[in-house]
Each structure stands twice: as structure tokens, then as C-alpha cells.
Amino acid sequence: MAGRSRLRAWGTSLGVLIVILAALTGCAGPYQYYGGTRLHDATTAEVAGFWENAEGTHVALLRDGTALLENLDGQDFDFEDGWRLSGTGTWQLTDDDGGQAVRLSLTTRTRVEKRSPAPVAAPSAQEPPSTYSWFLYVDRDQRDGLVMFFMYGDPDIGNMYVMTRKAGA
DSSP, rough: OOHHHHHHHHHHHHHHHHHHHHHHHHOOOGGGGOOOOOOOOOOOHHHHEEEEEEEEEEEOOOOOOEEEEEEEOOOOOGGGEEEEEEEEEEEEEEETTTEEEEEEEEEEEEEEESSSOOOOOOTOOOOOOEEEEEEEEEEEOOTTTTTEEEESSSSTTTTEEEEEEOOTO
């Protein structure tokens, strides 16, 4: 009998440990799913320019580090709120172990629009932010051209909001 009690206690302890570990790893946040592109060779001059998205977003990353944004959606779970921000801000190309990224900050909001079709607003939906920051991963396409993207919505789904260089720019 003592052996069964010891085995039962060990099994219970192991079960509790598994539950705790599952809870801790389940709350690691949206970036737990993506480690970056591992791209490290993009230059600031190469990133500077005019970018667009199929949804009508336009972003100008000027060589002096300033940015012009038109209809840029929220990142991660903010995308679900349905707002699209326009205005001016700043940008910077960064590099870490996961690869390069553009940190884009809206410092002066000039317009807010709703994405169409508009998502169902939550009863506690807040006013769209007057300032906002995005973290856009930098990668290369099949033709060795740059693309930028961020994740949006539920991180389990892996939705990517892709920005490509504006044609003719």
C-alpha cells in the first residue's frame, strides 16, 4: 500500500507541474510564436521609401527618419478594434538576434478611419490611440526585394499584414 500512495503522490505532483507549465507557456504573449526573419543585411537606405498594403495602407519612410502614414491598421490584438490611423511619425531600422525590424511610431495623428467591413465593436471599445507604435519585421521576397510585415489578430492563427514597396516608387 505504501508504494501505491507514493506513486499516487508522485503522479499528482507531476500533474500539477504540467498544469502550471501549460498555464505559464500559454501566457507568453503573441511573440512566443515568431522568432524573426534572421535577415541582417538590409540597409536604412534600402528600407527608406514608399510602402503599401493591399488594403489601401500607404507608408512613406523618409531618409531623415520621419514617416508619413495613411490608413495603417493596429498590430496584434489591436487589429480587432478596426481603426486605421493616419498621421506623421518616426521610424528606425533595428537589428537583434531574430533579425531586422522597423520600429514605426505615430507621433501626430491626423485622421482615424474604420476598416470596412467594420468589425463588431466590443461594449468596452476604447477611443483609437492618438500615438501608436508598430514593430514591422523585415524580410526578402523571392526576387530579393524587401518586404515588411507585422502579425495581427490571434497569434495562434499567424496572420501577417504585409507591406511591399510601392510600384513605380
